[in-house]
């Protein structure tokens with residue numbers, strides 16, 4: 001689960017980072033957006049407040065938070081750098097019609113793949129992480145068990 005604002009401030013403090021108004025505002029936008037590029041965060045913030053912040057500043061904050069392990073990075077199929085407010089293990093559903101991500105929390109799926117990869121290591125490589133992404137388009141039916 002993504003940290004709420006208070007948890008986010010506590011995490012920054014743990015890492016000796018200041019909870020500046022800009023960082024908190026970026027996190028607030030990321031909580032609402034889930035997965036977003038710097039441009040999307042700027043657009044969201046511009047729609048919510050009068051505060052002016054440049055794409056470059058937002059990008060720097062998002063990158064710093066990813067380097068610190070609070071967020072994770074994803075390169076989307078339309079070649080945009082997306083940031084993910086969730087850094088825990090989860091599966092992604094990539095919607096090719098909207099170029100958007102949804103999280104799929106399925107520990108059973110992940111542990112199945114992890115144990116398979118443990119037994120069938122690719123020759124000549126050490127596996128650092130496993131990234132599962134289902135490339136999908138909406139079926140028009142219900143969307144249980146997914147979360148933005």
Ligand SMILES: [Zn+2]
Nearest residue numbers: 084086102103
């Ligand atoms: Zn995600």
